[in-house]
Amino acid sequence: METVLETHGIVTRFGSDLIHDGVSFAIQRGQVVALIGGSGTGKSVLLKEMIGLQRPTGGRVSLFGTDVWSSDDRQMNALRRRFGMLFQDGALFSSLTVADNVAVPFREHTDLPESLICALVGFKLSLVGLSPDVGRKMPAQLSGGMRKRVALARALALEPEILFLDEPTSGLDPIGAREFDALVRALSDSLGLTVFMVTHDLDTLLSIIDRAIALSKHKVIADGPVATVMQHGDPWITQYFSARAPAKQGVG
Secondary structure, eight states: OOEEEEEEEEEEEETTEEEEEEEEEEEETTOEEEEEEOTTSOHHHHHHHHTTSSOOSEEEEEETTEEGGGOOHHHHHHHHTTEEEEOTTOOOOTTSOHHHHHHHHHHHHOOOOHHHHHHHHHHHHHHTTOOGGGGGSOGGGSOHHHHHHHHHHHHTTTOOSEEEEESTTTTOOHHHHHHHHHHHHHHHHHHTOEEEEEOOOHHHHHHHOSEEEEEETTEEEEEEOHHHHHTOOOHHHHHHHHTTSOOOOOOO
């Protein structure tokens, strides 16, 4: 399988605090991958390092064979057209309508006429299960689940090859979270989309994820199919997955 993303020996320090110490893995095209780890393990930091928003202290990130942190502005702009990013809170522009939010990537990275952009915005909204009429609303008028879908439509605007998601189900009710999971899985399967997400949601992990990468003690401690990672003997992994186990019934 083709490798679309690699991290090589990533080291991250904030002053005297060591966050990552030699984090390495590779992601193949078409996989839906989850990065898990306890609080303070630097999951979101690593995500930002992979897309060129935060420079690691050491190591290398390769995206589509291009070294992210050795790239000039032209190369990074070309890379940004090939990936989509959904931030934890959606990061929609509150002063713009839904349609204008989704149109931002088209206006920043293409010379398409407005008439075509409008048509594409409607298509992207329908792709994530929203009516084109939603485009006239402001983000504040939407539910949390709808805002996540709008942010996803924007992330998918330029038909990315890999989609990065930071805690995509955070803040959603259980029904909305499972609907969002199903949407992400369907998009990956139908579009051949590679998905890399940071998540703490066990239901997400156990329902749509092909592979889990676990961070602990500054390193990758487990990497593989979810069922395999679940069997790892690390205490944090045992505690994490035991939270999903049904409670024992008391004896009457």
